[in-house]
Amino acid sequence: MTIHPAMVLFVTAGAVALGPRATRSAVMVLGAVGALVAAATLSHGAHWSYAVGEGSLQLLRVDALSHLVGLVFTLIAAIGAVYSWHATHRGEHAAILVYAGGALGVVYAGDWISAFAWWELMAWASVFVVWSGSTPRAGAAGFRYLFVHLVGGALFLVGLAAHLAGGGSLVFGPFGAPGGWAYTLILLAVAINAAIPPFHAWLADAYPEASIPGMVFLSAFTTKTAVYVLIRVFAGNDLLIWAGIIMALY
Numbered sequence: 001m002t003i004h005p006a007m008v009l010f011v012t013a014g015a016v017a018l019g020p021r022a023t024r025s026a027v028m029v030l031g032a033v034g035a036l037v038a039a040a041t042l043s044h045g046a047h048w049s050y051a052v053g054e055g056s057l058q059l060l061r062v063d064a065l066s067h068l069v070g071l072v073f074t075l076i077a078a079i080g081a082v083y084s085w086h087a088t089h090r091g092e093h094a095a096i097l098v099y100a101g102g103a104l105g106v107v108y109a110g111d112w113i114s115a116f117a118w119w120e121l122m123a124w125a126s127v128f129v130v131w132s133g134s135t136p137r138a139g140a141a142g143f144r145y146l147f148v149h150l151v152g153g154a155l156f157l158v159g160l161a162a163h164l165a166g167g168g169s170l171v172f173g174p175f176g177a178p179g180g181w182a183y184t185l186i187l188l189a190v191a192i193n194a195a196i197p198p199f200h201a202w203l204a205d206a207y208p209e210a211s212i213p214g215m216v217f218l219s220a221f222t223t224k225t226a227v228y229v230l231i232r233v234f235a236g237n238d239l240l241i242w243a244g245i246i247m248a249l250y
Contacts, residue, residue, distance in 0.1 A: 002046045004060050004108065005035040005074050006118075009101035017094040025085045028093050032081035035104070036074040042067060047110060055170045058110025069107050069228050073100070076220045084213035092132035096217050099125035103221040107228055112160055115172045115229075119156060119193075122225065123149040129218060133210040145206035152192035159185030178237055187234060194226035196243045 012031025016024050044067060048060035062070075077100045087093065102125055105118030127149075130142040163182035164170065175183050188199075195203045207218050230240060 002042065002048070002060065003038040004048065004104075005038040005042075005070060006101040006104040006108065008035040008038050009077065009097045009104065013094040013097035013101070016097065017090060021090070024090065024093055025081075025087070028084065028097065029078070029081045031097065032074070032078040032100075035100075036071075036078045039067075039070045039074040039104075042070070049110070056111070057114050058172075059105070059114050060108045061110030061172075062108065065228075065232065066107050070104060073104055073107060073221070073224075077217075080213065080216050080220065083216055087211065087213045089132050089134075089211070092129065092211060092214060095125050095128035095132060096214065099129055099217060100221060101125075103225045106225050109172050111170045112163070112172050113170070116153075116156055116160055119225075120153050122221065123153060126218060126222060129214045130206050130210050133214055135209045138209040141206045141209040145202055148192065148202040152189045155185045155192075156189035159183070159187075159189065173232065174235065175233055178239075187237075187239075190226050190229045190234070191243070193222055194230065194243075195223050195247075197246050 008031060012027060012034070015027050015031070019027055042062045044062055044064065046060065046062040047058055050057045050059070077097075080096070080100075084093070084096065099122055102118050102122030106115055106122065109115035109118055123146075127142050127146045130145055131138055159182045162180075162185065163175075166180075166182060168182065175186075192199045192202075203223070207215050210218055234240060
């Protein structure tokens with residue numbers, strides 16, 4: 001039986017949100033470890049496909065890249081859950097789990113529509129992680145964070161629409177040769193999430209306002225998921241070499 005690791009985290013988020021405070025941390029750790037086990041037991045070629053019109057949505061596609069990154073992400077989630085044991089905010093625990101699940105959704109997505117849906121879920125859940133910091137500036141920082149990621153999401157959506165309208169493949173994979181509106185808009189959206197200069201100010205503005213456990217998860221997933229998309233979709237683009245150099249030196 002093939003179990004999507006993200007689904008394990010979503011079920012755990014519901015249990016954490018509805019369960020008693022005394023068991024909240026233990027349930028979070030068990031759920032995160034369960035997601036790690038689910039990721040480790042996925043076999044190459046495993047998939048969840050659903051026919052939609054002339055195409056199909058793939059909520060789960062396991063290949064060498066998604067398997068490796070999925071293992072790393074679930075391991076981080078398990079370690080982060082242990083680190084968050086002392087946290088008492090019910091909403092923060094649930095938001096963290098949904099956020100991590102959204103990141104895993106992007107990693108395992110086999111089609112563009114699923115990838116975009118998980119991408120947006122990750123953005124919204126991470127806003128609640130920022131707000132859960134409960135610092136005097138967390139509210140305003142969270143709204144600024146949300147605005148930036150809504151802009152990025154809009155760019156992603158318009159680029160995706162242009163890609164599909166132009167006869168592009170629904171398969172979430174390499175774009176091919178650089179150029180065109182679809183390529184450029186989606187690359188910009190991913191660059192925002194990757195915090196590539198000059199699109200990086202949101203990170204330093206929002207992350208310090210989250211709680212310490214929240215910062216652990218925020219630093220682990222948003223930018224790293226964007227890097228995964230860069231590898232999956234834009235590998236071979238020379239601009240990424242310069243972006244990497246700038247980020248290393250900045």
